[in-house]
Amino acid sequence: MKKKEQYNRRVFIRTTLVTGLGLTLNLYSCTKASAIPENKPGEPEPENEDNTLRITGVLLSARIESSKGGEYTIQGMGFKTGDQLYFESLNKPGVMGKFTVASKSASADHIVFVFPTDLPSDSYRISIKRGAQSFLLGSTIVNLFFNANIPDKTGMTVKGVVYANGVGVANVVVSDGFEVTMTDAAGIYYLPSSKKGKYVFISIPGNYEVDSNVNAPQFFQRLSQPANIVEIKDFELKAVNNEKHVVMVLGDMHLAKRTDDLNQFQKGFLPDVNQSIQNYKNAGNKVYALTLGDMTWDGYWYTNNYALPQYIVEMNKINAMVFNTMGNHDNDPKFYEDWGAEDKFRDVLGPTYYSFNIGKVHYIVLDNIEYINAGDARNYNTKIVADQIEWLKKDLATITDKDTPIVIAMHAHLHTNPILNTSGAETTGYRISNAQDFVNTLNGFNTVHVLTGHTHINYNVETAATPHIMEHNTAAICATWWWTGNAGYAGNHICKDGAPGGYGIWAIDGRDLKWGYKSIGEHADYQFRAYDLNQVHLTKDKYAPNFKPTSDLKWQSYAAEYANPNNNNEVLINVWNYDKNWKVEVSENGQPLTVSRVRMRDPLHIVSYSAQRLNRNATPTEDFVSTLTAHMFKVKASSPTSTLLIKVTDRFGKVYQETMVRPKAFGYLMK
Known part of the structure; x- marks a missing residue:
């Protein structure tokens, strides 16, 4: 049905605001009554165009701003006792966007109702319902506030209340990404915002949560007015006990609709992480998720039509609230400077940097990528820009107890991948250009x-x-960009250092923090892989028989330290989450062997990625090839057939063991 303009009625709303300040405000405005839309499948029948309810002389305000629970009187002719008001969101189709409000009183020339405290601010079509009949009054923007009569203050452009259970919450940190303030005893805040970021956000206090849009926590509100117009933005909190909580730390998904990534994500990662989440919930924990950036891949945003909105579809399948971090590949490649390239992230996911508290832990999310994209190269600096450093100082200044654990998430690594010096000691340096400012x-x-x-x-x-x-530095959910599990490849899921693709799990109880790495599809106790190097000889004929190199040296450059046979009865142990408080012990026939820490490549990764690409006569992508890693350990056994007991103890005292029967076969699916 074609839309039909209605000029035969006018809607008049008198907005009566009664607040705790003793102020009453009446707002009057009028607009032409809205058109009746075409009926769509699954929607209510269109409003009665013949106006059988005989409602006339009504004028609808284009924008209504009121306190929650505010009483409203709509004047017009023909209202009756028992009439209901039907609010239908213009932005949220379906049941979640529909609300029926009973009238408080009605007479022939007006109807009175109270805005429900749980009615979201939104754009609505408002109708009168009487039995089976209905009549469209028109459309309006409804903004409901905890207290619509907070007085203005000079220079303050954003104000509002942070509240829970109808009471303001004091000392909640509020920011626009540049300025930082705190709520007063009544939960009221003022912010002198330039509105550059077009949002205001709170640092969720410990033992509170906010509502979520599916599983995206709504800790921010968007700003839509010019900087000289004062906006009211409230935040509602829900009291919880999250002192005991678990965070799933999710790095580098690189979803791009290629290399069978969505299938691997949906059938591998999602059931695994959701089982972990459920296990921790069953044990009495509140569970959250925190990404580490590169959820998408900017190079395929437009060619594959897969960007941040498509990522959200997959994110919503994670059974926990998800806090997002921005990575270099989450920038819009159509922009050639950092701020503009971040706009899509802000539009879809929200702030690019912010903070929140869970229990007694203060979490901070930073964007340490300065996107340049010179000549469409998608290049960048790893840097925390000056405005963000200044915000970080202000945010941290609100934490007066210096024993508060601080957990900071950012995409690019602070330190370089450690190496071992001539004495075997670990050395590293800073990777971020202004790391010292951050530190x-x-x-x-x-x-x-x-x-x-x-x-x-x-x-x-x-x-x-x-x-x-x-x-x-946490390895990737996508491992080697989903290549090794791609159809026809190695059939495993392995990162550049030999770690299985996976994610971090942080378990927090008060100020006690414990962490670990969970391999996708494996038991949580799977923490190392041991190689019998007598069985590891990487030849072109065996692992890339179709490769036609111009020189044998090309194969050897990828096979590296495994290009030649090793018959020295050595065993290599890859302990992927190792730190200096871990211990690696190996015994042979009850006798301890000398364990040496070494820096080597992982042989399983070489055959799972580089050899697979070479076998197709494709050049392995330089950034994807096996990397030297220092979480490797080597021992020398007395014979090629002795059984070894490998015992790895993490920094928290948990022991992981393997009885290694040798010879141990080397293969794509080995453990």
């Missing part, structure tokens, strides 16, 4: 954990220079 902001705090991704490998860094800071 300086953390002075005075006793416990800081930095969670990073980007590398698609695992490593942990603690240094004598910053003993209060520990970095955890």
